[in-house]
Amino acid sequence: xxxxxxxxxxxxxxxxxxxxxxxxxxxxxxxxxxxxxxxxxxxxxxxxxxxxxxxxxxxxxxxxxxxxxxxxxxxxxxxxxxxxxxxxxxxxxxxxxxxxxxxxxxxxxxxxxxxxxxxxxxxx
Numbered sequence: 394x395x396x397x398x399x400x401x402x403x404x405x406x407x408x409x410x411x412x413x414x415x416x417x418x419x420x421x422x423x424x425x426x427x428x429x430x431x432x433x434x435x436x437x438x439x440x441x442x443x444x445x446x447x448x449x450x451x452x453x454x455x456x457x458x459x460x461x462x463x464x465x466x467x468x469x470x471x472x473x474x475x476x477x478x479x480x481x482x483x484x485x486x487x488x489x490x491x492x493x494x495x496x497x498x499x500x501x502x503x504x505x506x507x508x509x510x511x512x513x514x515x516x517x
Contacts, residue, residue: 448488
């Protein structure tokens, strides 16, 4: 299993439902553990009538086999771009950015990456 850092943005494996889920591991997994506690920060899925974007923080546990790897800038851009297609998009992104900034576990480099991508896509 690849070693991921606590607070690093990861993606959930898309094979189950082809959804894009951004998450980060909350605590260092115990030796020999097959999973980790995580916080989901974004979820984008097509339920048949267009993409739905969910920008809420939600805690859970996940087996390592369901982690698809580190989130790329493209993954984060996809979340932002899908959000911009929705009503009240800028308000939703601002609220999400506030939650990102306030989080105590998410790595500072990851917070900056998200904020920069939001800024890049919301400038007129």
